[in-house]
Amino acid sequence: MYKDTKLIFAYETKTKPNRLIAPLDLDKPDLASFYGEAYSEELPDLPDIDEVSVIRHYTNLSAMNYGVETGTYPLGSCTMKYNPKVNEDLAALDGFTMTHPLQPEETVQGNLELLYSLEQKLCDLIGMDHFTFQPSAGAHGEHTGLLLIKAYHEDRGDTKRNIIIVPDSAHGTNPASAAMVGYQVREVASNEKGRVDLEALKELMSDQVAGLMLTNPNTLGLFETEVEEITKLVHDCGGLVYYDGANANAILMQARPGDMGFDVVHLNVHKTLSTPHGGGGPGAGPVGCKDFLAPYLPKPVVVRRQDGFALDYDRPKSIGKVRAFTGSFGIMVRAYAYILANGAEGLKEVSEGAVANANYVLERVREAYDVASEEAPMHEFVITGARQKKGSGCNTHDIAKRLIDYGFHPPTVYFPLIVPEAMMVEPTETESRADLDALADALLKIAEEAEDKPELLRGAPHQAPISRPDETRAARKPIVKA
Numbered sequence: 389m390y391k392d393t394k395l396i397f398a399y400e401t402k403t404k405p406n407r408l409i410a411p412l413d414l415d416k417p418d419l420a421s422f423y424g425e426a427y428s429e430e431l432p433d434l435p436d437i438d439e440v441s442v443i444r445h446y447t448n449l450s451a452m453n454y455g456v457e458t459g460t461y462p463l464g465s466c467t468m469k470y471n472p473k474v475n476e477d478l479a480a481l482d483g484f485t486m487t488h489p490l491q492p493e494e495t496v497q498g499n500l501e502l503l504y505s506l507e508q509k510l511c512d513l514i515g516m517d518h519f520t521f522q523p524s525a526g527a528h529g530e531h532t533g534l535l536l537i538k539a540y541h542e543d544r545g546d547t548k549r550n551i552i553i554v555p556d557s558a559h560g561t562n563p564a565s566a567a568m569v570g571y572q573v574r575e576v577a578s579n580e581k582g583r584v585d586l587e588a589l590k591e592l593m594s595d596q597v598a599g600l601m602l603t604n605p606n607t608l609g610l611f612e613t614e615v616e617e618i619t620k621l622v623h624d625c626g627g628l629v630y631y632d633g634a635n636a637n638a639i640l641m642q643a644r645p646g647d648m649g650f651d652v653v654h655l656n657v658h659k660t661l662s663t664p665h666g667g668g669g670p671g672a673g674p675v676g677c678k679d680f681l682a683p684y685l686p687k688p689v690v691v692r693r694q695d696g697f698a699l700d701y702d703r704p705k706s707i708g709k710v711r712a713f714t715g716s717f718g719i720m721v722r723a724y725a726y727i728l729a730n731g732a733e734g735l736k737e738v739s740e741g742a743v744a745n746a747n748y749v750l751e752r753v754r755e756a757y758d759v760a761s762e763e764a765p766m767h768e769f770v771i772t773g774a775r776q777k778k779g780s781g782c783n784t785h786d787i788a789k790r791l792i793d794y795g796f797h798p799p800t801v802y803f804p805l806i807v808p809e810a811m812m813v814e815p816t817e818t819e820s821r822a823d824l825d826a827l828a829d830a831l832l833k834i835a836e837e838a839e840d841k842p843e844l845l846r847g848a849p850h851q852a853p854i855s856r857p858d859e860t861r862a863a864r865k866p867i868v869k870a
């Protein structure tokens with residue numbers, strides 16, 4: 389499947405002549421005076437290789453990467469679903485890309501209107517009163533949302549509130565964000581069904597609670613059925629409730645966090661509204677809030693005035709800026725395009741498809757793997773490699789690696805932390821019945837192999853250019869040159 393590719397420096401120089409480009413015959417420009425001290429007559433030590441070899445080298449390299457445009461990518465939780473190409477075409481329009489945030493407002497009215505209109509659409513979808521687009525990613529949104537909660541309590545002089553409650557099934561970024569904002573984190577246990585244990589939550593309530601963060605559907609893929617009791621409990625003791633809306637693709641046009649009683653929410657637009665993932669980079673994690681938190685929102689906010697749209701910086705209670713200007717504008721163009729292209733009906737189909745696809749694959753593989761919860765999941769499900777580990781000794785890691793040989797990206801593994809040997813699978817709504825069947829077939833085949841030919845799993849992947857790197861060092865200290 390993969391072509392072994394050496395480093396470009398390892399090629400023999402000029403194995404074939406470069407006849408495709410005629411040498412330039414120009415007067416030598418005075419580069420020395422242009423570049424000043426940076427100018428050197430010495431040529432850099434770059435490989436001198438013919439064009440076709442360079443093209444083949446980089447084309448082969450690009451084919452070594454697996455992406456959502458290569459095949460099914462069922463990475464639960466941090467899922468980035470397929471981004472329709474029309475989003476890219478629209479985001480590339482000159483009117484969007486050739487403008488600058490420091491231009492006079494009257495020359496960027498269309499861009500401001502897009503942000504204003506997107507804010508209204510997200511408020512409708514999620515049941516909030518306002519949205520900011522400044523945060524760059526989901527975790528950045530959490531941090532921003534918690535700053536709003538903190539600003540609210542401090543503004544009221546309620547400074548003893550120093551605790552944020554986070555369920556043990558939460559995404560790892562939730563406790564990390566709370567700690568970064570300076571809160572103590574208290575964990576609330578899940579009950580035997582995999583949902584927040586209300587009795588355990590009641591015991592944590594006190595006048596020191598600043599708020600609770602809830603991922604819903606949670607990281608087991610389950611909808612928190614007692615969500616209104618949860619939000620009421622926290623409100624009754626004076627805390628605020630934060631909705632981790634990274635999984636909002638499961639509830640689009642079905643239920644709204646605002647109606648469930650939440651005060652603040654962030655969205656992972658890469659998963660819900662088909663935009664590239666941020667990873668702290670040029671992505672977006674918009675944060676929505678109810679009216680009473682609006683004074684604390686990052687500035688500027690886009691407002692509509694009699695003479696047009698404007699950026700309002702006059703926000704004395706604002707938490708300030710969490711990113712320059714209005715955040716990743718191009719990402720918001722893509723999210724807007726996705727909402728308009730789908731319309732209300734289409735977005736409803738998105739959530740229905742996400743849930744149906746997850747349940748379909750789960751039902752097909754249920755017999756072959758242990759399942760983390762017997763409850764019907766929403767958009768993602770958690771199975772485990774515990775049975776296989778106990779049997780032949782092949783663990784979740786081996787199963788995930790073997791999936792690569794079958795042409796799939798592995799699911800998220802060993803997460804959520806509360807499920808030993810977890811595999812978190814999110815097929816997403818874009819996959820066809822045939823794609824889903826192929827994924828389920830591969831998982832079933834691997835379960836058989838785990839019994840009959842465990843060595844196949846232990847040595848997997850056999851088809852990839854790299855088999856089993858030290859994953860921590862490969863991620864933290866990648867060697868990208870010879």
Ligand SMILES: Cc1ncc(COP(=O)(O)O)c(C=O)c1O
Pocket residue numbers: 465466467525526527528559561603632634635656666667668673
């Ligand atoms: C439930 C949940 N919360 C938060 C995050 C963090 O989002 P990001 O990776 O954009 O920072 C994720 C990851 O996608 C997630 O699945």
